[in-house]
Amino acid sequence: MQRLMDKGLEQLTATVFKMGEVAEKALTIAIGGFVKGKDTSEDVHELSEVLVAMTVEVEEKSFSLIAKYQPVASDLRIINSYMKIAYDFERYGRYAWDISYLGKRFGKLDSCDKWVHENIGVMGEKVLQMVKISNTALKSFDTELVKIVTETETEVDELYSQCLNKIVERAEITNECTVTNVLVVRYLERIADHATYLTEAVVYIATGKKASLR
C-alpha cells in the first residue's frame, strides 16, 4: 500500500537524482574545458544556477514532508541525507563554475608547467570518476561502491599534494599559472571531498551508521 508520504518522497528523490546528473554534467564540461584550454564558463554558470535553484527546491520539499508527515527511521534518514546531498551538488556546481571561470579570466595557459597541467587532467578524471560512482551509489544505496570512492579520494589527495609541491617548485613561470593551478587543484580536492560526503550519506541511509570516510 502506498503511503501519502510516498509520492512526496518519490518527487524529492527524483529532484535529487536530477541534481546529480546536472552536477556531473557541469563538472564534466568545466574540467574538460580547463584541460583543453576552452572557455566553458557561460554553460557551466547556467548549470550552476540550476543547481542553486534545485537546492532550494529540495529544501522546500524536505521541509514540507517533515511538517506534514513527521517522518521517522529510514524515511527521516533519507530526507535528512537528501538535504545534505543537495548541498554537495550545489557545491559541485559552484566549483565547476569556479574552474571554468579561471579559463575565462586567464585564457590559455600554454606556458604553464606541462607536468602540472597533465596531472591536473589526471586529478580531474579521478574526481569525475568519484562523482559518477557516488551518484550510482546514491541511486542504488550501494555501500560497496563507497570503498572505490574512498580509495580514489586518497589518490586525489596524494595528487593534490604533489601538484602543490610542483607548483611551488615552478612558481617562477608566471603568476597566472601559479594562481590558476593552485585554485584548480584546490577546487578538485574539495569536489572529491564532497563526493566522499555524499557516500557517507549513502552509508547513513542504508545502514543508519554515521560513517566518517575521510
Add this chain to the structure above:
Amino acid sequence: MSNLEEKMSSVNLNAWFGQKQVLKDISMSIKAHTVTAIIGPSGCGKSTFIRTLNRMHELVPGARMSGQILLDGTDIYGNEVDPVRVRRRVGMVFQKPNPFPTMSIYDNVAAGLRLTGTKKGKNLDKVVRTSLEQATLWDEVKDDLKKPGTSISGGQQQRLCIARAIALQPEVILMDEPCSALDPIATAKIEELVVQLKENYTVVIVTHNMQQAGRVSDYTAFMYLGQLIEFGDTTTVFENPKSELTEKYITGKFG
C-alpha cells in the same frame, strides 16, 4: 542512560485471557525517573502489559499471568504482597478522563487519601494543592475547587485524574493513551506534564501516536502480537530501529 537505576522490570512475563495468550515471554527493564513509551498496533498487548505492572490484569475474570513483575527488586505478585498497596505505589491514568462524576475538583483529588484515611484537614488541603500544582492544573482551578470535576474541559479533567493519581504519592505512574481523547492543545499540556513528572516519578505511557512517543519518552518498547519486538532508547528506535518490523510499523509500511 543505561546506568540509571532500575525501578521496575518484567521477567519472562506471559498473560492470558481465558485460553488466549496475549503476552509472550516479555522481559523489560524500566529505569527510575524516565519515561518509557509502549507502542504497537491495536491488540498487541500494550494495555495488558501495563495492567500487569500494577496487578490490574488479575481483576479481569478469566485473566491470568506467569512470570515476574519486580518493583524495586521485589515481585509484586509474591504471596505476601498486598495488591492494594501495589496499586498505591504504581498509579494508573486511563485513556478517557474519568473524574468521579459526583465529586468536586477538590474531592476528586482527595478521594484516595480519604479512603485510606491517611490525610485530614490542613494536611489534606496541602496534598490537594501540591497534587494539582504538580499536574499543572492549580492555577486554572484554584478558585473553583468546589465545582464538579466534570465541569472542566477534557484536557483539564485528564490533568485532574493525574493529580488524583499523584495525591497517593505513587512511585510509578502508568498512562494508557492519556491523550487519545484530547485536542492538540490539551495534548501538548499533558505531554509537557509527562516530561515534568519524571523528575519525581517513573512514567510508563502507552500511546498510538509515534510522534508523542518520540517527544516524551526516553525509552521505547515496540510490541507486536503479544511479543516485545524491540526495546531501546527512543532516539535509536525512531532513527535507526534494529528490527525490520519496528521500521515498518513506525514508518507506516505495516501490513
